[in-house]
Amino acid sequence: MSTDLAPPALADLLASAKSIQPRLVDLRRRIHAEPELGLDNPQTRAKILAELEDLDLDIQLHEKSSGIVATLKGARPGRRLLLRGDTDALPMPEETGLEFSSKIDGRMHACGHDAHTSMLAGAARVLSEQRDSIAGEIVFMFQPGEEAYGGADTMLAEGMPEIDGAFAIHVAPQIPVGKIGTKPGSFMASYDDFEIRVVGRGGHASMPHDCIDPVPIACEIVLALQSFVTREIPATDPGVLTVTQVHAGTTNNVIPDSVQITGTMRALSDRTRALMLEGLQRIAAGIAATHRAEALIDITPGYPVVVNDAEFESFTRNVITDLLGPAAVLPLPTPVMGAEDFSYVLQRTKGAMVMLGVRPPETKRPAPCHSSKMMLDEDAMALGVALHAAVATQFLAESPS
Ligand SMILES: [Zn+2]
Ligand SMILES: [Zn+2]
Incomplete structure (x- = not known):
């Protein structure tokens, strides 16, 4: 009526x-x-x-x-x-x-x-x-x-x-x-910000075997995250994952203890947003663990x-x-x-x-x-x-x- x-x-x-x-x-x-x-x-x-x-x-x-x-x-x-x-x-x-x-x-x-x-x-x-x-x-x-x-x-x-x-x-x-x-x-889109701290064990740059060098591990994580988005996120329901900062080290002959990676994720559905949140953590943690390092992951939830x-x-x-x-x-x-x-x-x-x-x-x-x-x-x-x-x-x- x-x-x-x-x-x-x-x-x-x-x-x-x-x-x-x-x-x-x-x-x-x-x-x-x-x-x-x-x-x-x-x-x-x-x-x-x-x-x-x-x-x-x-x-x-x-x-x-x-x-x-x-x-x-x-x-x-x-x-x-x-x-x-x-x-x-x-x-x-x-x-x-x-x-x-x-x-x-x-x-x-x-x-x-x-x-x-x-x-x-x-x-x-x-x-x-x-x-x-x-x-x-x-x-x-x-x-x-x-x-x-x-x-x-x-x-x-x-x-x-x-x-x-x-x-x-x-x-x-x-x-x-x-x-x-x-x-x-x-x-x-939705957005979520992330920070990954790849924690290894620093030491002399000439003796990486005595260290757990977090730098190549962090590089591997950055690239794997790009593959993850193109291989696991449906093209019909897209998402964006951008790494905006990578920070590590102080000089030429020191392997740093850790590497800081930060970035942001965008999605156009709750489903893809959830897939990306899960995948980021799985991939970062998995790659770090493979190389005996640890990935400390901090997600700051943004907007739906x-x-x-x-x-x-x-x-x-x-x-x-x-x-x-x-x-x-x-x-x-x-x-x-x-x-x-x-x-x-x-x-x-x-x-x-x-x-x-x-x-x-x-x-x-x-x-x-x-x-x-x-x-x-x-x-x-x-x-x-x-x-x-x-x-x-x-x-x-x-x-x-
Ligand atoms: Zn605005
Ligand atoms: Zn506005």
């Missing part, structure tokens, strides 16, 4: 989002100029709260992070949809030359989370205007610590309302403004795979088509190998993430996310706001009661 409230017209949501464009730009630039890292984003939180102040929302402030959970209650009861925006920046210098560039050395909003935050606050404003035609609740999740701090997991562990669906937008500097990249199933629910993703495509026209839908042929902790939210409920085109006009080779020169076309933000609002109102309007 559907509710007897007619959802707001999508054209109205789009017009309303465009009418607050100056607000979106202002908030985004203020957040951009003062980037914060990790789970503690107090200045950003203060800016968000000030922006939401005149709206009638239930606000819950988290304590283990600067997370904010703001809930908009519609005129009638119904389902609950979560919209998410992340708030943190990256520890890197900014080289855009923009007038509102980072005022803090070594920090930059290079992943567009400043825009994500501004768009989510804008969606709260646009949707608040539509309260009378909304049945159900919309939960706005302002989440710090996306960049390797697992902020979504921290917020879920601290306590979030039960939800029936979830939606998030990430900006994509490679995609033109007006296009929304979408894909069902695996959308972004971002999986877009097929039905929710198809619903999202329809909303994009109705809101912006069929040409706005950009089906992505492959997943993105980067990782995103929205995956933790999608482990709790069905939902989807999309890529919002923000390519600056007349840019032939736009700098990607995580580049010190990354820029975005702020006009795209109104489209993001309208998309958040349209997904929310359409999802709640289709609610079974």
